Amino acid sequence: MAGPARANRELVVYGLYVAGGATERVHTEDLALKCWELFPDSFSWTKFAQYPDKDIVRVALTDARKEKYGALVNGRVEGHAAGTGVPQAGAALKIRIEDIDLGNQRYRMRNNVIEIAGRHPSLRRYLGSAAESFPGQNAEHFRVLVAEIVADAVCADIVSRSADANPEGYANADWDRYYAEYSEYMTKFLPIAHKIVVPE
Numbered sequence: 139m140a141g142p143a144r145a146n147r148e149l150v151v152y153g154l155y156v157a158g159g160a161t162e163r164v165h166t167e168d169l170a171l172k173c174w175e176l177f178p179d180s181f182s183w184t185k186f187a188q189y190p191d192k193d194i195v196r197v198a199l200t201d202a203r204k205e206k207y208g209a210l211v212n213g214r215v216e217g218h219a220a221g222t223g224v225p226q227a228g229a230a231l232k233i234r235i236e237d238i239d240l241g242n243q244r245y246r247m248r249n250n251v252i253e254i255a256g257r258h259p260s261l262r263r264y265l266g267s268a269a270e271s272f273p274g275q276n277a278e279h280f281r282v283l284v285a286e287i288v289a290d291a292v293c294a295d296i297v298s299r300s301a302d303a304n305p306e307g308y309a310n311a312d313w314d315r316y317y318a319e320y321s322e323y324m325t326k327f328l329p330i331a332h333k334i335v336v337p338e
Contacts, residue, residue, distance in 0.1 A: 147207055148300050149177050150198035152323055154211060155292050156330055170195040176326065207303040233288060235275055237268035245287050252291050254284070278336055285331035293323035 153173035157164045174181040174190030183189045202211040232251045239257040240246055246253050256265055256272055264280040266273040274280050297320050301308045308315075 145201075145304070146180055146194060146198035147201035148296070149173065149180055150195055151202050151211060151299075152176070152296055152327070153195075154199075155296070156327055159211075166196060166199070167192060169199075173198075233284065235265065235272050245291060247291050247295060252288060254287060281335040282332065285328070285335045289324055289328045289331045293320050293327055296323055 150169070150173055153176055154164060154169055156176065157169050157172040159169070170181065170190045170192040173195050178187065181191055181194050183191050199211060201207055203209060233254065234251060235254045235256050237256050238253065240255040244255055244258045244261060246255075254261065256262065256268055261280075261283060264274045264277065264283065297316060300319075301311070301316075
C-alpha cells in the first residue's frame with residue numbers, strides 16, 4: 139500500500155542530499171533539475187511537465203529552512219537580479235574515521251559529523267589499525283562500506299527530522315511505516331553514493 143504523499147519540503151531535502159548538498163553548497167538551478175529528475179510530478183511546470191519548476195523548489199527550500207519544520211536546510215534562498223547567480227543552499231556534512239568502539243553501531247552522527255567507528259568488527263578488518271592511521275581507508279572495498287554508512291546516516295536523519303518536524307503526520311506510524319520510508323530513500327540514494335565513491 140502506498141504511503142502518504144511527501145511534502146515538497148521533505149522531497150527537496152532529499153534532492154539536496156542526492157545533489158551533493160551534504161558536503162558542498164548546491165546551486166538552486168542544479169537542485170531544481172535534480173528534484174525534477176527524482177520527483178517530476180512534484181517539481182514540474184503544470185502545463186509543460188517536461189520542464190522543471192525552479193520556483194516550486196525555491197518555496198520548498200524556504201519551508202525546509204523554517205524552525206517549525208525542523209530547520210532541515212541552511213543557506214540562503216532569496217530573490218536575485220536577472221543575469222546574476224542563483225542563491226545556493228546546502229549543509230556541510232563531514233565524515234571522520236575515529237578510533238572508537240560503539241558496540242553494535244558502525245557510526246554515530248553528531249553535529250553534522252558522521253563518526254565511523256574504526257574498531258567495529260565489520261570495519262576493522264578492512265581499515266587496519268589506528269596506530270597505522272587506518273591504512274585501508276582508501277581501498278575500494280572500504281569506500282563501498284563508507285557509501286553504505288553515509289547513505290544509512292543521511293536517510294535515517296531525513297526520516298528522523300521529518301518525524302520531528304511533522305509529528306501529526308507520524309502519530310500512528312509503526313515500525314513498518316518508518317522502515318518503508320527509510321528504504322525508499324535508500325533505494326534512490328545508495329546507487330548514487332556508490333557511483334561517487336567507486337566511479338565506473
